[in-house]
Amino acid sequence: MSPINFTHILTQAVDELSESESYKGLFHQHTDGNPLPSAHALCNIVELARAIIFPGYFGNSTVNSRTVTYHIGVNVERLFDLLADQIWAGLCFGGDGECNACNEYQREEAAQLAANFISRLPQLRRVLATDVEAAYNGDPAAHSFGEVISCYPAIRAISNYRIAHELLLLGVPLIPRIITEMAHSETGIDIHPGAQIGSYFTIDHGTGVVIGETCIIGNNVKLYQGVTLGAKSFPLDADGKPIKGIPRHPILEDDVIVYSNATILGRITVGRGATVGGNIWVTENVPAGARVVQRR
Structure with missing residues (x-):
């Protein structure tokens, strides 16, 4: 028995899917050389921010009082590089199907925004410390701040939200929403960055x-x-x-x-x-x- 040839079915599907009317509003027209936001890079950015805000609980577990400055310094440098690239990708990403024209000015703007975000990390830590305290004081099942930081989905979702909210206040497009939706997928808690x-x-x-x-x-x-x-x-x-x-x-x-x-x-x-x-x-x-x- 000869094998059935499905080529004509596949070809017809390709032709229909390639019709411009069929993907209207669903197609992102990429421009050569423009970066695209990366879910993997943004996951790394969130983990680095958590490692900076909650040293020892996220990132390198061997950090101690003698090495904390070194570890935070390394993480801040990595965070700056990754975040600047992702903000640049966000600035280049058009909202209606086509990339914005990217240029060196936008790359410089992205670096400035990344630096501005990092300057806000001390205040971000102070606010998140209050959230940890509230979770601990409000739950008789919580035995320590460390348990709250390490285990509680609320802290993960709220930390993503606070990171994303700061980026939104700085005028960063797209990236804040991706960061809060990452927490939504992970925890079932949906907080809009706005x-x-x-x-x-x-x-x-x-x-x-x-x-x-x-x-x-x-x-x-x-x-x-x-x-x-x-x-x-x-x-x-x-x-x-x-x-x-x-x-x-x-x-x-x-x-x-x-x-x-x-x-x-x-x-x-x-x-x-x-x-x-x-x-x-x-x-x-x-x-x-x-x-x-x-x-x-």
Whole structure:
């Protein structure tokens, strides 16, 4: 029995897939010589940043008080080189299918942005230290700060978010979103890099948490698993497309607690010290100090 020849089927599929109308909006037109963002390089960047912020817990485990300056110095140099390359790739990457024209000016801009980010690492460590403390103090199952740093998915997700948020504030395109989506894939915690989150922030368990782009979260806020801080609706423009960049997500003031699977939608405010119970839907402002729970 002669083998069946599938060449004509494969050729037809190739011809159909190569039709420009079929990949409209789905094709990235690369320009020779332009770099592309690398998921592998960005993973290395996040690990280097974690090793700098939490020395000994990430990266080289043999670091001690005598060698910490050396190890941080090596990691900072590596981080600068990798980050400058990835920021350059982000600057060259067009948003609508074609690369922007890349030139030496953008490479210099990328290096400056990478240096500016590294200058913010001391402050980033100070804020992340408050997040570690909040996670430890808020969980009786936590036995040490080291356990929180090494094991808790919230710290991984929040550290990715804080790294990405700083890059976003510096005006770096694309790269911040990739970094937060890496944490989303790893932990199930989805924090948009555009959200504004204060100190002493913690997420207990964490899986299924969603924090939208225009959320504003104060200090000492605690979320449990499954919490959604989302948008209630999307205003449309004349062409029926969502209007970008408008405030559409909740504001949580200081000392707020939101329990598991609560859904808080729209540009509403949950006042200072309020508690939102689990498994409820909130679309109106919550007064300071209030307790919003299910009725029996």
